[in-house]
Amino acid sequence: MQVPFHRPSISADEIRAVTDVLAAGWLTAGRKTAEFETAFADFVGAPHAVAVNSATSALHLALVAAGVGRDDEVLVPAMTFASTAGVVRYLGARPVFVDIERDTHLMDAGKLEERITDRTRAIIPVHYGGQPCDMDAICGIARSRGLHVVEDAAHSLPARYRGRPIGSVGDYTCFSFYATKTITTGEGGMVCTVDGKGAARIRRLRTHGIDRDAWSRLESSRFWQYDVTELGYKYNTTDIAAAMGIEQLKRAESMREARQRIAERYDAAFRGVQGLDLYVVRPGRESAWHLYPLRIDPEGLTIGRDRFIEELEGRGVGVSVHFIPLYEFTYYRGLGYDGAGCDGCRWVFERTLSLPIWPDMGDGEIDHVAGSVLDIVKRYRK
Numbered sequence: 001m002q003v004p005f006h007r008p009s010i011s012a013d014e015i016r017a018v019t020d021v022l023a024a025g026w027l028t029a030g031r032k033t034a035e036f037e038t039a040f041a042d043f044v045g046a047p048h049a050v051a052v053n054s055a056t057s058a059l060h061l062a063l064v065a066a067g068v069g070r071d072d073e074v075l076v077p078a079m080t081f082a083s084t085a086g087v088v089r090y091l092g093a094r095p096v097f098v099d100i101e102r103d104t105h106l107m108d109a110g111k112l113e114e115r116i117t118d119r120t121r122a123i124i125p126v127h128y129g130g131q132p133c134d135m136d137a138i139c140g141i142a143r144s145r146g147l148h149v150v151e152d153a154a155h156s157l158p159a160r161y162r163g164r165p166i167g168s169v170g171d172y173t174c175f176s177f178y179a180t181k182t183i184t185t186g187e188g189g190m191v192c193t194v195d196g197k198g199a200a201r202i203r204r205l206r207t208h209g210i211d212r213d214a215w216s217r218l219e220s221s222r223f224w225q226y227d228v229t230e231l232g233y234k235y236n237t238t239d240i241a242a243a244m245g246i247e248q249l250k251r252a253e254s255m256r257e258a259r260q261r262i263a264e265r266y267d268a269a270f271r272g273v274q275g276l277d278l279y280v281v282r283p284g285r286e287s288a289w290h291l292y293p294l295r296i297d298p299e300g301l302t303i304g305r306d307r308f309i310e311e312l313e314g315r316g317v318g319v320s321v322h323f324i325p326l327y328e329f330t331y332y333r334g335l336g337y338d339g340a341g342c343d344g345c346r347w348v349f350e351r352t353l354s355l356p357i358w359p360d361m362g363d364g365e366i367d368h369v370a371g372s373v374l375d376i377v378k379r380y381r382k
């Protein structure tokens with residue numbers, strides 16, 4: 001049996017919605033994009049939602065709106081996707097790597113204070129795998145030190161922190177609709193914020209710094225007239241993507257429930273098995289279950305993580321690794337980063353892999369993945 005690492009869940013509704021947009025003829029950001037933003041803001045309980053073409057664009061513009069500039073410092077977890085720190089570099093600012101907790105793989109709030117200097121401007125907590133970070137601690141530190149919190153919520157739609165949906169917690173929250181994420185529009189992203197001024201600025205910056213987008217100009221008399229008020233980017237989404245997003249959003253909760261069920265089935269299969277170490281979700285946090293991270297115990301097995309992945313692939317199971325710590329990359333090494341103080345990252349990286357967890361997985365597929373893991377453990381146990 002072959003089980004791919006991911007397969008997006010696309011229903012007839014998404015296909016019809018996209019076809020309708022193609023037939024109607026307005027393809028770029030327009031009425032559907034506005035409708036998607038309203039529905040999204042409503043869904044996460046945020047006053048403002050601005051649609052862009054990726055979470056990377058969302059993070060970039062949120063940092064601009066938060067006032068991050070040249071030579072500022074921004075705290076990011078050392079184990080995240082490249083874009084979390086890359087956007088900081090776009091602004092000529094310096095990402096400062098913070099270690100992660102071993103059981104949750106989340107930014108260690110207890111190690112934040114020691115990384116703060118008088119140049120620190122913002123913190124980017126990453127809700128790894130869909131589990132919200134310790135937002136009480138992070139927001140508390142940010143408030144007392146006058147820092148902005150820009151959440152990388154690329155994994156965490158829908159997720160809740162102490163009952164509050166992610167999207168209504170920090171200053172800025174950035175979501176991804178990349179092909180493998182919990183809802184997808186092929187490529188896409190969203191910034192949610194409580195700050196009306198920030199939202200308006202992000203709206204301008206996503207289309208070249210133009211004061212009105214093509215859609216709203218169309219409804220005014222001098223539709224051809226506009227001003228460029230500052231240098232912006234080409235980060236807008238399309239109505240094709242938005243139409244798909246509206247339909248995916250309606251299914252976001254049921255797809256989350258399907259993923260949670262898979263996680264529970266894996267947990268039940270792996271709990272107490274010598275050689276495996278279960279990922280922890282803390283009380284008060286509802287994960288979106290974008291990932292199912294599994295840690296192997298290299299001391300309990302005769303093979304390491306890399307070999308474990310090969311064995312899974314040999315049994316037809318698609319696997320991935322989230323993430324290679326940023327200080328391992330040539331670019332960051334070239335900037336002088338060496339992973340000092342990131343023992344948690346190193347520990348997690350050498351023993352972690354991600355198993356398939358997509359909503360349309362059948363019981364046979366789930367059991368094949370779980371059975372393959374147990375089979376490998378049995379074969380290579382010390």
Ligand SMILES: *Cc1c(COP(=O)(O)O)cnc(C)c1O
Pocket residue numbers: 053054055056057080081083084126152154155175176177178188189
């Ligand atoms: C996928 C991802 C992003 C980037 O999302 P895009 O929409 O592809 O730009 C950012 N951060 C994390 C943690 C991600 O996994």
